[in-house]
Amino acid sequence: MAGLRAKHKADRHARILNAAVTLFRRDGYRAARIEDLAGMAEVSPGTVYNYYGSKGDILIATVALEVEEVLSAGAAIVADPPKGVQQAVSTLINGYYDHSLDYLSKEMWRSAMALSIEAPHTQNGARYSELDGALAAQVVALITRLQQRGEVAAGLDVQSLGEVIFNNLNAMFIEFIKDDAMTLDTLKARVACQTGALAKLIEGRP
Template identity: 25%
Template sequence: MSDRPGLRERKKAKTRALIQKEALRLFREQGYAATTVEQVAEAAEVAPSTVFRYFATKEELVIVDQFPPFVAALDRVPPEAGPVRAVRLAMRAMIEGQTPQERADSLEREVLMFTVPELWAASVDNVTGVVGVLRERLAAREGRPADDPGIRNVTGAIIGVIVGVWAEWVRDRAMDAPARLDEALAHLEAGLPLPRP
């Protein structure tokens, strides 16, 4: 039996992707604040109510929940991998599964989230949720409770490294963010050594 989604699900996914693509284009061309949901709907050739069916708020047009694919990739990492290595391998697998356009769209979303105050506030809420889920997943992998201080510290260090690389990517858009992220997580995995210059 095929795992491929049915026609209805594929059409819904296509509509959602088109709405988001047009929203990102308009945000880039005329700015986030100046773009209305009605303009996004017109560009995507759908009704405003259709936009709201897929995205409850304007902010959600930018903030994409990429955590489910990451969690699926994390679950495929062998249990003997330590927490940082597991996250590194899962991030690598998730990024390798993206098309060049998906990576470009990801950068565009990151730029908006780091530079638009309304989106920054919404993304902080999103990150808080991600931290909680990641902490629970890593705790389960290690056979520890989620409130274990070691799990809290490892999760915080991983998130800090990821946010640091993403912030650098926003400032230097030519940067190879996947490679830099992999290097940064490898450094964390090695215990953050700082050799003397």
């Protein structure tokens, strides 16, 4: 019976999040109503609130869904990166970017970031920071792996390098979600140029 209850609970979670993705994209996060979301998920509004305390909780849960999937895909890249710093870093970053709009629209990302900035000490703010930290740690892990393979100069601080690379890809992603007209291809091309310049420096190439 416990296993069946867990299965039903997971199914309700999935239905609520799937409905949230559809509704937030269709109506916009701020305009979407919990009552409409509940109807779409075929649960009661009370059930939605039993699982998520607020609409913001649901939005951050969709962010977590996206980030957990890219972290899983990124782990395989870190384990066996392509040859060359620029290629390896670009492969990881592009994986993040390519997945970024699967669940969230640009408007949803802006709302999620606003939640994390407006209330950094709340559960939502802390969860968003935790997800960012996990992505940053994965970039650091990649740079560490490349240094172990001799592709990053031995004397360089991989922790700081990874944080710099993550901070840049994050800042560029913010520019992307601020501009509804900017395409993913434009974003990736701009970051590739920046990554290429940095790769030359950390590989010690002229």
